[in-house]
Ligand code: FAD
């Protein structure tokens with residue numbers, strides 16, 4: 001019987017593992033599909049991590065020490081995909097790919113979320129070289145320069161607003177002539193003089209060279225006319241997939257409370273609506289989707305797990 005099963009080995013899962021093992025729990029296993037590190041390992045640079053401002057380290061380099069530290073204190077890693085978590089009486093059953101199971105007193109789910117891709121030409125080739133899904137991380141690179149933002153939902157409009165305080169101009173490209181975002185957000189964004197809506201339009205192709213993006217070709221979906229936006233940055237906000245599959249029950253409902261967008265409802269201690277089940281990082285409600293926050297969530301959840309186990313003993 002595990003004291004704690006941690007699902008996902010990104011910043012939230014690794015930090016949960018560190019705090020759980022250093023806090024005295026002996027039997028803690030982190031289930032992670034691949035190598036630990038999470039989505040930040042796809043990034044060529046790290047922004048917004050306090051005390052860390054070297055730009056010569058990749059996300060992979062940055063996360064290397066995190067796993068070493070956890071394993072040093074006794075965290076076990078099983079490189080396995082978790083299919084499902086279920087509460088069976090007092091304890092949890094974690095079902096792994098292939099059908100094997102593990103029993104645990106507590107579970108911390110840290111499976112993150114995945115920004116969706118829009119599917120235009122050049123998106124994958126220039127991802128991380130001018131195409132970004134994180135304004136907080138990458139907005140500063142375009143200080144005083146123009147950028148393109150793609151999307152018409154709350155995230156696109158809120159991030160366009162955030163960027164408009166850093167960059168010179170924001171071209172807000174949306175495939176329809178009305179925005180999906182909340183009317184109050186649309187009103188606030190439309191008042192910004194340096195945000196320019198490009199409506200009924202999609203990104204046709206992102207153009208660039210070895211140095212990265214140089215411009216973005218957009219196409220009006222009603223007239224088929226194309227035009228070039230001379231922007232070195234393109235931010236894509238076309239929705240997120242929350243990696244919440246492990247919390248689905250056999251009837252495709254969820255074992256704990258979620259919000260309408262599939263994010264896990266937690267309190268300030270990262271407790272879900274199910275006793276002994278915690279969620280941390282990008283998959284929880286109102287997640288700012290930053291490494292420092294995911295790590296903080298993981299620490300909070302692990303400290304709460306320790307108290308929970310002590311109370312149950
Ligand atoms: P994740 O990092 O998404 O980790 C979740 C882990 O769970 C993954 O390793 C995944 O393999 C695993 N997993 C998922 N499902 C299962 C399953 N069923 N079974 C087992 N394992 C599973 N933030 C910053 O603060 N600064 C930055 O500069 C920055 N740059 C970024 C650049 C890019 C390109 C991207 C994509 C993100 C960036 N972010 C940045 C955001 C940051 O990476 C995330 O906020 C952070 O990684 C979230 O941590 P997490 O632990 O919640 O989830």
Ligand code: NAP
Nearest residue numbers: 118119151152153154155156175176180237238239240261
């Ligand atoms: P979203 O609401 O799904 O919006 C995605 C946007 O991208 C839509 O405008 C959509 O266009 C567009 N889009 C999707 N695929 C595209 C493609 N391939 N090419 C071009 N455009 C594409 O996603 P979100 O903005 O990330 O928000 C997710 C949820 O979180 C929403 O329910 C949102 O309300 C919520 N949220 C709330 C807040 C808040 O309350 N403050 C903040 C952020 C997010 P269409 O409109 O034409 O479909």
